[in-house]
Structure formats: C-alpha cells, structure tokens
Amino acid sequence: MTASRMPKIANSPSYCVIAAPFGRLGVTTELVEGSLMLSKIDYLPTDAALIPPKNALAKEVARQCKEYFKDPHWQFDLPIKPAGTEHQKKVWSSIQDIPAGKTKTYGELAKKIKSGPRAVGTACGANPYPLIAPCHRVVSAQGIGGFMKENSPGLYRQIKLWLLKHEGAL
Numbered sequence: 542m543t544a545s546r547m548p549k550i551a552n553s554p555s556y557c558v559i560a561a562p563f564g565r566l567g568v569t570t571e572l573v574e575g576s577l578m579l580s581k582i583d584y585l586p587t588d589a590a591l592i593p594p595k596n597a598l599a600k601e602v603a604r605q606c607k608e609y610f611k612d613p614h615w616q617f618d619l620p621i622k623p624a625g626t627e628h629q630k631k632v633w634s635s636i637q638d639i640p641a642g643k644t645k646t647y648g649e650l651a652k653k654i655k656s657g658p659r660a661v662g663t664a665c666g667a668n669p670y671p672l673i674a675p676c677h678r679v680v681s682a683q684g685i686g687g688f689m690k691e692n693s694p695g696l697y698r699q700i701k702l703w704l705l706k707h708e709g710a711l
Contacts (some may be wrong), residue, residue, distance in 0.1 A: 556583060557594040559603045562610055563703040564641050564696070565589040566672075570598045571622055578622040581669045584689060584700050609672065613641045615709040628656065630660050632664035633674035642709040644680045666690035677704040685711075 567583035609615040647658035665676035688701035
C-alpha cells in the first residue's frame with residue numbers, strides 16, 4: 542500500500558480495515574459532540590492489512606457492510622458525521638434516493654437538484670461515505686463514468702463495476 546493511500550490514523554482505535562469482496566474498506570469513526578459517528582469510508586486495495594474494529598460503531602459498520610455484500614438491497618442505518626458543502630450534501634442526499642440496481646446519469650441528477658453535471662461529479666468524488674451515499678450509482682451518459690476522482694481504468698473503476706454488478710445494474 543502506498544503511503545499516500547494509507548490514512549494517517551491507521552494505528553488509532555477509531556480506524557479499522559475490513560475485508561470486502563473487491564478489496565478492503567478503511568473505516569474511520571470519530572467522537573462528535575459526545576456521539577460516536579462514522580466519519581469516513583475508504584476503498585483500499587486487497588493488500589491493505591486488515592485491522593479489526595475496536596469500538597462498537599466500527600463493529601456495527603463492519604456488520605452492516607457484510608449484510609450489504611450479502612444483499613445489495615440492504616439499507617444502511619449508521620450515524621454519520623456531518624460533512625461537506627451545502628451543494629455536496631444535496632448531491633449525496635439525492636444519491637441516497639437512487640435504489641440498488643438502478644443508476645442515474647450525472648446530468649439527470651444535476652437537473653433534479655438544479656446544478657451542473659461536472660459539479661455533481663466533483664461532489665461524488667468528495668463523498669466521504671461511498672457505500673452509504675452510493676455514488677457508484679451515478680454514471681456518465683456515455684458509460685459508467687469516473688469514480689472516487691479516478692476517470693480511467695484502475696482500482697476505483699473496478700470497484701464501481703463490482704458494485705454495479707452486485708446490485709444488478711450491469
């Protein structure tokens with residue numbers, strides 16, 4: 542794993558790495574105003590070392606992710622740390638309305654929230670909770686589009702393909 546992909550808090554009790562069918566998920570929890578909340582999910586390559594969850598919320602995130610990997614229609618119910626600009630929040634909220642097995646184009650989502658397709662794509666790339674706000678369900682009018690700020694074949698594009706196939710959208 543490259544140093545740039547390894548979160549700085551890898552040795553923290555708030556960070557764990559769990560197995561996923563396409564690689565690994567880095568999960569960060571954080572205490573926010575006295576409540577433990579999910580603050581980030583990272584997609585990691587299969588060679589990332591597993592780190593077991595060390596707090597109740599991280600264990601619950603791991604459990605719910607396993608449920609999703611068994612059933613793509615699983616509905617996540619996790620406390621998430623408020624993040625992002627007003628525009629990003631609007632995009633992430635709209636993405637949560639796209640059901641598993643369906644997709645919307647960047648343009649369709651942009652029209653719905655009165656924005657532009659590039660701005661929607663930028664907000665998708667900044668999404669700190671990619672399974673919870675499933676930006677993999679937002680695709681280009683010409684194909685699957687980019688994913689996690691990657692617009693060429695690579696780790697993230699392969700994960701997007703896996704997720705869309707898992708949900709029956711491809």
